[in-house]
Amino acid sequence: MSTDQPAGRSRWLALAVLSAQTLMIVLDQTIVNVALPAIRDDLGFTQSNLSWVVNAYLIPFGGLLLLAGRLGDLAGRRRVFLTGMAVFTLASLLAGLAWNPETLMAARFLQGAGGAASTAVALGMVVRLFPEPAARAKALGTFSFVQAAGGSIGSMTGGLLTQALSWHWIFLINLPIGVAAGLLAPRVLEADRGLGLGAGADWLGAVLVTAALMLGVYTIVGVDSHGWTSAHTLVLGAVSLVLLVAFLLRQGRARDPLLPLRIFTSRGLSGANLTMALLVSSMFGFQFLVVLYLRQVLGLSAQATGLAMVPIAVMIAVVSLAVSPRVATRFGDFRVLLTGLVLIGGGLAWLARVPADGGFAADVLGPTLAMGAGFGLAMPALMGLGMRDARPEDTGLASGLFNTTQQVAGALGLSVLAVLAATRTQSVTGVRPEQALTAGYHLAFWVGTGLVAAAFVVAALVLRPGVAARRTGEPGANVPDRALPQL
Structure with a gap:
């Protein structure tokens, strides 16, 4: 099905290409938010249709992930990745040159489609590149940092580019990255032929x-x-x-099903996806609501708010790149995941007590750092646990399923928490606006804490080493987590 795995430095170059493309796509989901007022004024968007600058990207991105992941298994993961990267880069050029709302929304739709194609297969390619437990832990730490910290980096970068140059550059900045990655990718990524479209072309x-x-x-x-x-x-x-x-x-x-239902018989994959859904639904809402608290309650400027999100990005980087691989190799993904979930839940519970007259250093920095450390531990471990039991021919599908879970659960969680916060705020009367807003955020953070607690319970019951194997007949029953077989 594929050639031998790249060895030595070449596979780390391959990881760099996969991470660079993933970072570019994650950035693009958030970098546009800061530039929306400038885009509205320049292109003549109305306030009601301005949200489609974001939605035109999110809809194809979330909708095509599962299909793109399976196409990677059938047509070849490298081929799908390169195609998606090319579409995303060309669409970024069109978006940067957009002359009216229709052109920009069409470009954003193409960006979402290209981003889905390359993102859907990237995690599966990382897993295949690094079969050894220690190397895989390090690679997944790098990859999860890119996914987790990209949102914070995007918010900051979008403001700087829009202010220093123009909104066009939030899209044009993708061109040199896309071209460089496109030239390097065919040389360092594994050439795989796939199973063939006839093996699962359920159109x-x-x-x-x-x-x-x-x-x-x-x-x-x-x-x-x-x-x-x-x-x-x-x-x-x-x-x-x-x-x-x-x-x-x-x-x-x-x-020849597109999604063989046998994939859900893996307790590891199913449990990891459910845990991911609960975790991500709380974390997407957390990022949105913390920004609102900083802006609307503490009164920070847009630039100061962007800088306030830097510490959590730095913490995620330090933990996922330097700490997570070492502790995962020593203690196993399962224990590291539970530790990370405890830190995230504790951080959210801490945020649920922020006062209306608080300050960033005293009331926000501590819990966000705890959550950054927890996310840096939990995400690589969760990816490792979920992808560990996927068959080699299903790694693209499993990768696409993971990304689909992230996107759909994130969007759903954000909507639910935002509505809960707004409803609670409207129900509070007789107090200052800042107090009413804070009451809404408190409720949302407590609900987020409950979601993380549910994720902890699911992980503890379903992903515990030995138990899943005994119940499903998988290899590895009664084997310590750090010794479980890897792909």
């Missing part, structure tokens, strides 16, 4: 799942405008669920 299933996911993401991102109980949300959400059920029924009967 009806592809249409059903892509439509279900894209409609689901569209419904979620529209909650802010329409509300959770509106006909728009309820009807479209129901249609999305019907399409998803139809897809699953199709996969149970298709000769």
Whole structure:
């Protein structure tokens, strides 16, 4: 199916290419937020359709991840990655040169599609490049840092580029990165032929799942405008669920399913995805709500708020790059994951007590650093646990499934926590606006704490070494976590 794995420095260059492309895509999800007012004024967006600068990217990105991951297994992961990278880079050029709203939204849609293709297979390629436990722990630490810290870096970079140059450069900055990665990638990435499209070309299933996911993401991102109980949300959400059920029924009967249902018999993969959904739904909301607290309650400027998010990015970098690989090799991914979840939950519970008259250093820095350390520990360990039991021919699919879980759960969690915070704020009367806002954030942070606690319970029950193996007949029963077999 593939050639021998790259050895020595070449595979670390391959990791650098995969990480650079992933960072570019993660940045693009947040870098545009700061530039939205400038884009509105320059291109003539109305306030009501300005959100589509973001949504036009998120909908294809979230909807195509699963399909792109399976296509990586069938057509070759390197081929899908390179295609996605090329589409994303060319779409970035079009976005940077956009002359009207329609052009920019079309470019953003293409960016989302290209980003989905390259992102969906990247994690599977990292796992295949590093079969040894110690090397894999280090590689996953690097990769998870890129995914976790990219959002904070994007918010800061977007403000600097927009202020120093213009909003066009938040997209044009992708060109040198994309071109450099495109020239290097064919030389350092593993050449794999894939299983062949005939081994799983379930096109009806592809249409059903892509439509279900894209409609689901569209419904979620529209909650802010329409509300959770509106006909728009309820009807479209129901249609999305019907399409998803139809897809699953199709996969149970298709000769060559796009998503073989056997993949869910792996307790490791299923448990890791459920844990990921609970964790990410709290963390996406946390980033959004902390920024609002800093701006609306503490009164920090946009630039100061961007700088305030730097410490958590630095903490994630230090822990995921330097600490996580060492402790994972010594104590095992399972123990490291639980430790990280405790730190994240503790940080959220700490934030749930921030006062309306607080300060960044006294009330926000400590809990965000704890959460950064926890995320730096939990994410690489969770990726390792989830991908460990995936068959070699399913690594692209498993990677796409992980990324789909992240995107859909993140969007859903953000919407739920934001609505809860707003509803609570509106119900508080007779106090200063800052106190009402803080009461809303308190509720959202407590709910986020509950989500992380649920993630801890799922991980402890499902991902504990030996238990999953005994119940499913997988290799590794009663084997310590650090000695479990790797891909």
